[in-house]
Amino acid sequence: MSFLLLLLQDMALAAVPALGFGMLFHVHPRILLYCALFGAVGHGLRFLLMDRFLLPIEWGTLVAATVVSFVGVYVAQSLRAHPKVFTVAAMIPMVPGVRAYTAMLAIVQINQKGYSEALFQTAVQNALQAFFTIGALAVGLAMPGLILYRRKPVV
Amino acid sequence: MAKPELDESEQRDVTRLCIQSGLLLMQHGAESALVESVIRRLGLALGVGSVEVAIMANALTVTTLSGGHCITTVRRNEDRGINMHVVTETQRMMLSVEAGQLDLARAMSRLEEIKPYKYPRWLVVVLIGLSCACFARLGKADWTGCGVTFVAAAVAMAARQQLAHLHFSPLVNFFVTAFVATSVAAQGLIYKLGETPKIAMASCVLLLVPGVPLINAVSDMVKGYINTGISRWTMATLLTISTCGGIVLAMNVWKVWAWL
Incomplete structure (x- = not known):
């Protein structure tokens, strides 16, 4: 499959969870479309950065979240709603859920089966990557406030 | 410009409106910076x-000062679940007050009119099922695996809604939901459905990832609200542990070990 098709597939697959979780967070239908749109853009951008520019997942996530949050500010001002209302749902496809659970399950295994180097390695590596990716997501979302809107509210 | 001073009963009403708006925001999943800015702007506009x-993690304190008189009030905060519609409407009320379109009395009635927006339960069930199926596909599962994930996640979501409806603690809710999801997905492994049953098992519990508390936790801490950030992070960790408990129990019941 060509790269463009892969990218489009990645974006489409990310748009659905962003929309679904937008519903779970009770985002109003009029704003829900932006959840899907930004979910697709964010995840697609991260895919592009990791695949073509060989960025590690944490940096790719940071850049993607930053771009989404800056564009989100402009949309938010026209919607008269805080950007977090739709950008958080859009970030959900990038949340490292499997990593977090794997780390936790490895810790459970260490308790049940006793310590082993392999299990400990799984736990620490997954937990660290989950931690840094979530940090990158949240810091990326906070970027407009940290850089442009330092002393004034976004909306 | 010197503002005309409010009399005591007006100040009391403004304080009540402020804390009520802040409480609504906190209860429905807004980050601390937004809560504080909405309360402050609302009070100053009035x-x-x-x-x-x-x-604080489970309480909110507001003090207003007018003409040398303080009014302080405290409300207990209980989590009502994430509802971005309430957050949006509360903020719009504040923006209208700031623009001079609403006076105190009308702002109060506007606040009382805010009702949590709800999607039909079946629609959320279907879309969360589809979402987890997409996660499975992103994790390179085959179509059968995606189908198993869809069913497992949809059944789990229905269970989660029912448990939330019955007012169970989120910790209990997540434990049971993770058990249900993993139990359904485990059948894929037992009956050897498709080539990638393990990905299905990992993906079907992704509806339980506490994404909003985690993101809010970090943004709170980045913006200086260390206390609420830590308590949000702790709650998210507890929810993850509870989910893992459900997964482990289900895997022990069905005698499959799919994760590590």
Whole structure:
């Protein structure tokens, strides 16, 4: 499959969870479309950065979240709603859920089966990557406030 | 410009409106910076001299100062679940007050009119099922695996809604939901459905990832609200542990070990 098709597939697959979780967070239908749109853009951008520019997942996530949050500010001002209302749902496809659970399950295994180097390695590596990716997501979302809107509210 | 001073009953009403708006935001999953800024802007727009806000994990304190008189009030905060519609409407009320379109009385009635927006339960069930199926596909599962994930996640979501409806603690809810999801997905492994049953098992519990508390936790801490940030992070960790408990129990019941 060509790269463009892969990218489009990645974006489409990310748009659905962003929309679904937008519903779970009770985002109003009029704003829900932006959840899907930004979910697709964010995840697609991260895919592009990791695949073509060989960025590690944490940096790719940071850049993607930053771009989404800056564009989100402009949309938010026209919607008269805080950007977090739709950008958080859009970030959900990038949340490292499997990593977090794997780390936790490895810790459970260490308790049940006793310590082993392999299990400990799984736990620490997954937990660290989950931690840094979530940090990158949240810091990326906070970027407009940290850089442009330092002393004034976004909306 | 010197503001006209409010009399005591007006100041009391402004304080009540401020804390009520802040409480709505906190209960429905807004980050601390937004809570504080909405309360402060609302109070200042309605004519008090200054507004001070102290946000704790499960309580909110607001003090307004007008003409040398303080009014302080505290409300207990209980989590009502994430509802971005309430957050949006509360903020729009504040923006209208700031623009001079609403006076105090109308702002209060507007706030009382805010009702949590709800999607039909079946629609959320279907879309969360589809979402987890997409996660499975992103994790390179085959179509059968995606189908198993869809069914497992949809059944789990229905269970989660029912448990939330019955007012179970989120910790209990997540434990049971993770058990249900993993139990359904485990059948894929037992009956050897498709080539990638393990990915299905990992993906079907992704509806339980506490994404909003985690993101809010980090943004709170980045913006200086270390206290609420830590408590949000702790709650998210507890929810993850509870989910893992459900997964482990289900895997032990069905005698499959799919994760590590």
